[in-house]
Amino acid sequence: MTGLDFHPVFTRLLFLLGGVGVTVLIAGLAFVFGLLLAVGLAVLRFENQGTWRRLSRSYSTALTNTPQLSQIFAVFYCLPLMGVMVSPFLSVVIGMTLNAAAYLADILGAGMARVPAVYHEVALTLGLNRRQTYLRVILPYAGRTMFPALANHFQIMILGSAMASIFGVEDLTGRAYDIGSTTFRVLEVMLVTGGLYALLSFALTGVFSLFRRTMERMV
Amino acid sequence: MIAFSHYDIALLFQAMVRTVELSLGGGVLGIAGAIILTALRLSDMRGMLPLRILAVVYVQTIRRIPFIVTLYIVFFCAGMMGLDVSATVVAIGSIGLIAAAYLCEILHGGVKTVPVEQVEAALVLNLPLWARWRYVIGPQAMSAVVPPAIGYLVLFIKDTALASQIGVVELSQAGVILSNRGLPSAQVFCMVLLLYFAISYPLTCLSRLLEKRIAVH
Numbered sequence: 001m002t003g004l005d006f007h008p009v010f011t012r013l014l015f016l017l018g019g020v021g022v023t024v025l026i027a028g029l030a031f032v033f034g035l036l037l038a039v040g041l042a043v044l045r046f047e048n049q050g051t052w053r054r055l056s057r058s059y060s061t062a063l064t065n066t067p068q069l070s071q072i073f074a075v076f077y078c079l080p081l082m083g084v085m086v087s088p089f090l091s092v093v094i095g096m097t098l099n100a101a102a103y104l105a106d107i108l109g110a111g112m113a114r115v116p117a118v119y120h121e122v123a124l125t126l127g128l129n130r131r132q133t134y135l136r137v138i139l140p141y142a143g144r145t146m147f148p149a150l151a152n153h154f155q156i157m158i159l160g161s162a163m164a165s166i167f168g169v170e171d172l173t174g175r176a177y178d179i180g181s182t183t184f185r186v187l188e189v190m191l192v193t194g195g196l197y198a199l200l201s202f203a204l205t206g207v208f209s210l211f212r213r214t215m216e217r218m219v
Numbered sequence: 220m221i222a223f224s225h226y227d228i229a230l231l232f233q234a235m236v237r238t239v240e241l242s243l244g245g246g247v248l249g250i251a252g253a254i255i256l257t258a259l260r261l262s263d264m265r266g267m268l269p270l271r272i273l274a275v276v277y278v279q280t281i282r283r284i285p286f287i288v289t290l291y292i293v294f295f296c297a298g299m300m301g302l303d304v305s306a307t308v309v310a311i312g313s314i315g316l317i318a319a320a321y322l323c324e325i326l327h328g329g330v331k332t333v334p335v336e337q338v339e340a341a342l343v344l345n346l347p348l349w350a351r352w353r354y355v356i357g358p359q360a361m362s363a364v365v366p367p368a369i370g371y372l373v374l375f376i377k378d379t380a381l382a383s384q385i386g387v388v389e390l391s392q393a394g395v396i397l398s399n400r401g402l403p404s405a406q407v408f409c410m411v412l413l414l415y416f417a418i419s420y421p422l423t424c425l426s427r428l429l430e431k432r433i434a435v436h
Contacts (some may be wrong), residue, residue, distance in 0.1 A: 166287075187295035
């Protein structure tokens with residue numbers, strides 16, 4: 001095995017580190033929009049018995065059983081056909097949002113089903129309307145019990161956002177690939193990138209557990 | 220209005236077989252690796268301590284690195300070491316490496332759910348090692364291991380789509396090839412997504428069924 005030479009990577013470390021921001025941005029945007037969609041899907045599932053519920057369930061089944069990469073490809077190739085021109089960045093965010101919504105709806109649905117019936121009754125007795133019941137009673141409760149699952153999914157999305165590099169987006173992996181193809185030190189740069197992802201993930205774990213502890217103290 | 224010729228269908232079919240190969244190969248390697256890693260993590264011999272730490276570090280780190288980065292690392296490592304292996308082998312190897320870490324976490328967690336008293340009782344009864352695992356720990360850990368393990372296998376069938384990035388022509392790559400050939404993208408990608416669904420959905424159902432079965436017991 002010829003020697004590893006990390007020097008060309010370290011001279012470009014700042015450029016690489018900038019990719020961390022893009023990675024977090026992609027995952028963050030997709031997570032927030034996915035969560036909004038997921039709340040809609042979960043409420044649909046929770047409120048209705050018939051067609052709407054089945055539709056919401058089918059959405060999750062369909063998108064959790066197909067690869068995110070193929071979904072992004074579908075968005076990437078098919079939106080322009082429909083006359084919608086979006087940048088690679090946006091098509092990745094759209095694809096990941098649709099994918100995240102499916103998983104998050106499953107998580108939220110399970111969380112909402114676990115809210116004790118008494119909560120619904122109390123909300124009814126207090127004269128809260130449907131919207132208030134969801135926003136002030138059910139979702140906060142479900143959010144608290146579901147926090148670990150949601151945080152875990154965000155971590156999965158950070159890893160998943162590496163797919164953006166395939167579409168030419170300059171996220172962490174994309175920038176690593178750039179550096180690799182200009183310096184021919186692909187293995188070295190990928191090792192450093194892997195380390196950066198691991199550090200990012202450990203940092204996020206720390207932030208989430210801190211957030212959780214503060215939240216528990218406040219309640 | 221179906222634009223596929225039988226050549227295109229053949230390509231899709233071959234690609235689907237490749238996806239199944241990747242999943243099966245990676246799965247088998249992953250299970251084998253997970254058993255070894257878990258054995259290392261559970262071993263309580265003093266001399267094994269460094270290996271134990273190594274196993275824990277491996278499991279904790281590799282699950283925090285995107286699959287595509289691991290894939291590149293293994294791919295270029297193999298190249299630098301002068302190994303003459305096909306991209307498919309590299310992909311199966313990387314899937315195995317990652318699957319081993321995830322499955323080890325599931326297996327280790329499952330074994331830990333078995334109450335300590337059970338293991339102690341088995342020890343008091345002087346059961347040999349294999350009997351402890353075969354009759355005491357195994358059956359009790361099964362319920363905590365099998366459903367999530369199958370759930371995870373379903374997850375990584377979809378990760379095999381990334382193998383396209385090192386040049387393996389699997390299902391998602393076949394979709395890109397057909398789309399670039401000028402076939403209508405919408406039809407091509409619907410087809411690809413449907414084929415993935417056909418592989419993944421039965422396994423999802425199986426995992427759900429097992430979960431229910433085990434919950435009943």
